[in-house]
Amino acid sequence: MKNIAVDKNVMSLKSYYDENPVAILDNPHIGVCLFFANGKIIYANEKFASIYQVSAQNIYEKRIHDICHYTAHHFNTFLTQLEREQHVATQEMYAHGSYYLYKIQEKYKNHQQILVVTLVDITSYKRIELVLEKNNQQLQQIRLLDRMTGLNNFTAFEHKIQEIQQHQLPQSIGMILVDIDGFKQFNQETGFDCGDIAIKKISTCLDRFSDSVEQLLFHLGRDEFIFILLNMQDWNLYTFAEQLKVEIHNLNIYFSSGVDNRLTVSLAIEKYQSGAHFDIDFFLVRLQNLMQQAKKQGGNCWIDRHIDLQYKKIDD
Incomplete structure (x- = not known):
């Protein structure tokens, strides 16, 4: 019933x-x-x-x-x-x-x-939607990676800056611009294939100093890299830059024109302090100006506008 x-x-x-x-x-x-x-x-x-x-x-x-x-x-x-x-x-x-x-x-x-x-x-x-979402995430990750080195690229750098600006700024933001000295000449002497190999070796070396949280590395272009270093004290920035310079020097990537002529890097250091206005464009302009000064010193050095001794150099 x-x-x-x-x-x-x-x-x-x-x-x-x-x-x-x-x-x-x-x-x-x-x-x-x-x-x-x-x-x-x-x-x-x-x-x-x-x-x-x-x-x-x-x-x-x-x-x-x-x-x-x-x-x-x-x-x-x-x-x-x-x-x-x-x-x-x-x-x-x-x-x-x-x-x-x-x-x-x-x-x-x-x-x-x-x-x-x-x-x-x-x-x-x-399930199809989840697969597509996963594929889109993978494509997004690929889009943010440099094909040659596997490092985060300039687009990833822009995304990270936007992320930093959209949240509460850290106590300090340090940036170290890294530029390979004489790389154009190196390509002319050794060929572009050797130039690619050199870029990969230098990228691998720099990547050993990075992590996914506070020491972020990006490949901006052919011979230019940048670190974003969060909450790092001044003296740590200087020590960090010195280590990078020495490690690249010790890779012993030589020009064909002489055994004493090897690839080195110049490094420009800039830092944001808590409470100040964070303007990334102005920040990058200052880094480029510092890099020009480092190149005038002959390269293979690091420079910071806040200290009297503006660069350090090691003997070849």
Whole structure:
């Protein structure tokens, strides 16, 4: 008798659906559940029941809150959405290893509110979406990497600067611009293939001094790199620059014109102090001006505008 009563209730409610209502309620691929506002279930098809690993017979006249915890958890939110969004609310739901398009609608019979939940399995579409999202993330990562060296490129540098500017600025931001001395001449003497090899060796050396948090390295262009160093004291910046200079010198990448003529780097140091205005364009202009001074000193040195001894040089 209980089954007959259920069927009568269902048939009387089918008239509330547009366009072939029987196909909606009886579709084996769509989970359907009807319940009163107090949560009492008046109908659930086998598809809906199977999603929650029970039978349709067992959930008749139980409360939706006991079966579908997702509905219970979001019930008040759904009621608000139903009032605001023309009696329909739609979300994505995950249950027992599958994704579903969860739709809840508000219907009335004899002035009594009846809520209708439909669940459509979208797992295959969701998996495609997740794969595409992962691929897009990988493409984004590739777009931010320099093809030759594998280091973060200029675009990644711009993104990092935007990220820094959009959040609370660190106590200090140090930047060290690194430029390879005489690289144009090196290419002319040894050829571009040797130039590529030299760039890769220098990149690998510089990368040993970087991390993913506070010592960030970017390859800006052919012979130019930059470090962003967060929360580093002045003397640490100077020590850091000196280490970079010595390590590149010790790579012993020689010109073909002489055994004593090797590739070295010049380094320009600039620092932002907490409380000051952070203008990246002005920051980079100052670094370039300092780099010009370092080149005038003959290269193989580092320079900072805040100290009297503006550069240090090591003997070849």
